[in-house]
Amino acid sequence: MAAFIALLRAVNVGGTGKLPMSELKAMCEASxxxxxxxxxxxxxxVFTSRKSESAVKKALEAALESYAGKPVGVMVRSISEMQAVLADNPFPKTPANRTVAVFLDSPPPADTLKAVKGRKDEEIGLGRREIYIHYGDGIGQSKLVIPAAKAGTARNMNTVAALAKMAAEL
Structure with missing residues (x-):
C-alpha cells in the first residue's frame, strides 16, 4: 500500500465550499x-491505498462531486513527491508561513512567469508540478496574480511539512 496526500481546492476557505473533515474522512474510507x-x-x-495516483484522484473527485453537487478540485501527491516539494523549495531560508507551494495537476506552463501581474516583493519559483511563492510582506497584502496558479491549490511550507510527516507515519 502506498501513502498519498490529497489536497482539496477551495474547501473551507473564505466561507465557501464547506466540508467537515469528518465527512472527508468518511468519503475516503468509503473509497x-x-x-x-x-x-x-x-x-x-493523508491515507494509504493500493490504487494508483490517478485512480485515487478519480475516486476522491467522484465522491466529492456527489457530496457537493459540483466538481471539487483535488491534487494528489505520493509521500516521495511531497517530500520533494519540501526539498525543492527554492526559498528555504524564508519564513515557512510566508512561503507556499501551489499544487498543480501538471508542470507549470513555460510562460508562467511572463504572465505574472501585480508583483511587488514576491519571489516566484517553478517546480515539477508546483509554483513556489514567497510573500515578503505576507499573503494578505499581496496583489500578485499568477494565471497558471488559478487551477491549483496552495499550502504553506508548514502545512507541506506536516502532511509529509503524517504520510510518513502511515
Whole structure:
C-alpha cells in the first residue's frame, strides 16, 4: 500500500465550499482508503491505498462531486513527491508561513512567469508540478496574480511539512 496526500481546492476557505473533515474522512474510507487522517479544516487528507495516483484522484473527485453537487478540485501527491516539494523549495531560508507551494495537476506552463501581474516583493519559483511563492510582506497584502496558479491549490511550507510527516507515519 502506498501513502498519498490529497489536497482539496477551495474547501473551507473564505466561507465557501464547506466540508467537515469528518465527512472527508468518511468519503475516503468509503473509497477504500486506509489509515485516513485529516489535517486542519482546509481540505488536507493523508491515507494509504493500493490504487494508483490517478485512480485515487478519480475516486476522491467522484465522491466529492456527489457530496457537493459540483466538481471539487483535488491534487494528489505520493509521500516521495511531497517530500520533494519540501526539498525543492527554492526559498528555504524564508519564513515557512510566508512561503507556499501551489499544487498543480501538471508542470507549470513555460510562460508562467511572463504572465505574472501585480508583483511587488514576491519571489516566484517553478517546480515539477508546483509554483513556489514567497510573500515578503505576507499573503494578505499581496496583489500578485499568477494565471497558471488559478487551477491549483496552495499550502504553506508548514502545512507541506506536516502532511509529509503524517504520510510518513502511515
Amino acid at each position: 477504500g482508503f486506509a489509515g485516513v487522517r485529516t489535517y486542519i479544516a482546509s481540505g488536507n487528507v
